[in-house]
Amino acid sequence: MGKEEKRKTLKPSNELARPRIHRKVIMYLLVSYLSISYPNNQISKKSPMPTAIYVARPNIRRVVLVDAIKTLLLCGLFYAAVRVNIYLFLRYRVLSAEPPVYLQYAIIGVLLLLLVVELLTVYRKHTIMVYDFYPEHIELYGSKPQTLSWSMVEDVKLKRSLADRVFGTGTIILKPGFRIEHIEAPEAVFTYVQRLVTQAKGQVFEGQAGQGMAGYQNYPGGYPGSPRSSSA
Numbered sequence: 001m002g003k004e005e006k007r008k009t010l011k012p013s014n015e016l017a018r019p020r021i022h023r024k025v026i027m028y029l030l031v032s033y034l035s036i037s038y039p040n041n042q043i044s045k046k047s048p049m050p051t052a053i054y055v056a057r058p059n060i061r062r063v064v065l066v067d068a069i070k071t072l073l074l075c076g077l078f079y080a081a082v083r084v085n086i087y088l089f090l091r092y093r094v095l096s097a098e099p100p101v102y103l104q105y106a107i108i109g110v111l112l113l114l115l116v117v118e119l120l121t122v123y124r125k126h127t128i129m130v131y132d133f134y135p136e137h138i139e140l141y142g143s144k145p146q147t148l149s150w151s152m153v154e155d156v157k158l159k160r161s162l163a164d165r166v167f168g169t170g171t172i173i174l175k176p177g178f179r180i181e182h183i184e185a186p187e188a189v190f191t192y193v194q195r196l197v198t199q200a201k202g203q204v205f206e207g208q209a210g211q212g213m214a215g216y217q218n219y220p221g222g223y224p225g226s227p228r229s230s231s232a
Helices: 002-037 060-091 101-127 162-167 186-200
Strands: 054-056 130-133 137-141 146-149 155-159 169-175 178-184
Touching: 054 178, 060 101, 060 162, 137 178, 155 186, 162 169, 169 186, 178 186
Parallel strands: none
Antiparallel strands: 054 130, 130 137, 137 146, 155 169, 169 178
C-alpha cells in the first residue's frame, strides 16, 4: 500500500512539470527561427542617429505673455460690444429691462474659460517645438514636424516685432515655407543660418579663419558649432 500511495503522489508532480518542458522547447524553436530568419542579429542593430550641431527653442515667456495680452483685448472688445448692444436695446425699447446679473457673470466666465484654453493650447504647442540644426538640413519637431534642406533655401530674412524687441527674440523666415519662431539671440542665429545655407550651396564663406567665430559669443549655450547647444 505504501508504494502505491507514493506512485499516486508522484503523478501530479510529473504532470505539472510537463508544461515547463513544452515551454522550453517552444522558446528554443522560436529562438532558432529568429536566428535563421534574421542572421547576424539584425533585429537589435540600429543605425546611429546623427547629432544636431545646434538646438533652438521658442521663448515660452514671450509667446504666452503676448498671446495672453491679445486674447484679453479680444475678450474685452467682445464684452464691450455686448454691453453696447444691451444699451441700444434698452434705449430703443427692444428690451423692457436689463438682463439679469447672472447672465453677465456667465458671459465673463465663458470669456475667462476661453482665455485659459487658448493659453494652455499655445503653451503646449510651443513647449514641444524644437529646431535641430544639422550641416545639411534643419528639422522642426512639434505638432507639425517639418524638414528643410539648406541647399533648398531661396532667401533668409529676420523679422522682429515690437514684442520681440522687448523680449530679445526674433523669427527667422526661410523661403520656401519654413519659420524659426521666437528664438533668443536672433541676430547671431540669423548669421549662422546664412553661413549654413552658403556652405550647403557650395559657395565660399568670406572670413573663415578668425572672422568665422566673430558674432557667436552671444549664443545662449555657447558657439553653435558645439554639440547639442541649447537656447531654451
